Amino acid sequence: MFDEMAASEFPAFLAAFWEEKGWSTSVTENDDGTYLVGGDKDNGKRGLIGVRPSAETEIGASEVEDFAAFCDRKGVDVRVMATRGRFTTGARSAADAGNVHLLDPNELASSVRDEGAEDLVAEFTDDGDGGSLLDSVPSPPLPGGVPSGIPVVPLVVAAVVVLAAVFAGGTVLSLVPFVGAGGGGDAGPAFTAFSMAADENTTATAEWDVRVQDELQTDANTYRPPEGETFVVVQLNVTAGDSQVVVRQQNFALAANGTNYGHQRFENASQQFRQRQAAVTAAPGESGRLLVVFSVPEGFDGATLVERADGPSLRFERAALDFDAE
Known part of the structure; x- marks a missing residue:
């Protein structure tokens, strides 16, 4: 058969x-x-x-x-x-x-x-051998031309992340119930989140919210994604459990249409904007905020925020949050 x-x-x-x-x-x-x-x-x-x-x-x-x-x-x-x-x-x-x-x-x-x-x-x-669900991992897209009229600051595209998981004896995505859909209160693609640890092993709780937007405005600059792509902006409010936790942008990827994308880094970003994307260090019971931005193809079907193997083991909870960037 x-x-x-x-x-x-x-x-x-x-x-x-x-x-x-x-x-x-x-x-x-x-x-x-x-x-x-x-x-x-x-x-x-x-x-x-x-x-x-x-x-x-x-x-x-x-x-x-x-x-x-x-x-x-x-x-x-x-x-x-x-x-x-x-x-x-x-x-x-x-x-x-x-x-x-x-x-x-x-x-x-x-x-x-x-x-x-x-x-x-x-x-x-x-259908024959059409390839695996994740066998097409393109090279990182390069920024397109700069539109005239708006001072668009180029972004540095982080490398596409291939999520590492082992068949046995190592680290794998352990599932938590899917939570929420849409982003920022607007209708749009469904979003879910994966935690890397079972509930009893989580070190912190991460309230999260997400929205899709064509540009990102900061204190001094306006950023746009490469042509044919759009930004997915994720806001995280992290609360540590019984021990100190450190959460970084590098701990996350966004899985969309069978490809896993790494976070974006921005050139000429203001100090205030860099602080919003800086690592969160929270003492037991304390909280911190982190902004993570991804660039994915326009018209994507939906996406999953994934904590990578090097993350601190978060439990995700969907919430309506105020964003640290417009």
Whole structure:
């Protein structure tokens, strides 16, 4: 049933299969060609599928044990490993001990038939190898021409960020419930946020709000994104928990249309504007504000604010905030 499905479509199919069961899902591709499908339900249940899409894969006991241990640390309720290859006998024993459900092609085909989801398989097979959800990561766009009439200050475009996640034994996006949509009270693309840690491991709470705008006005300058792009402005109010927390712009990326974008840096910015984008250092129980700006293609379908692996482990809460830039 899965022989004709492209390896890059396999994790996308698993995500869609989970969505039909009421999960909100997200697919993350790792540097080694493996994938993680994260799932979230309204009742707070978390799920994670570790995906080895190659038909030549053989997964052993140690890989399953590492995956189970990682799920234990991150508070994952539903643990699944899936492959178009095979699991060893030792892997199946380790899965029983670690409460991990294994899906090889035969087991997955049985699940598809039980759920009557054959049409879904065909949907991801008929398209051929169209590439993975995140396999197109362009080079950083360069600023376009400077329009006349307005003193537009050039911006320095940060490199596109490819989010690092490991298949097992490392750091991965652990899901929190999606929160909010739109930005700044205006209708527009839906926005969500991912935290890098399970609730019990968060070090601080980050109230956040977002808006989309064609230019950014500061005390002394007006900035515009490259041609064909728009700014996404994120305001964060961070409150530390039991220990001091440091939050920087570099801790975040914005995932939009299958590409993950790094924050923008601005030339000739005033000291006041730089302070609004400077790192937040908050003592236990204290708060600080941070402004993060991204530049993404116009007409994007929606976006997710993502805390990267080097972040302090925040719990995101959507709120209506005052912005530190117009």
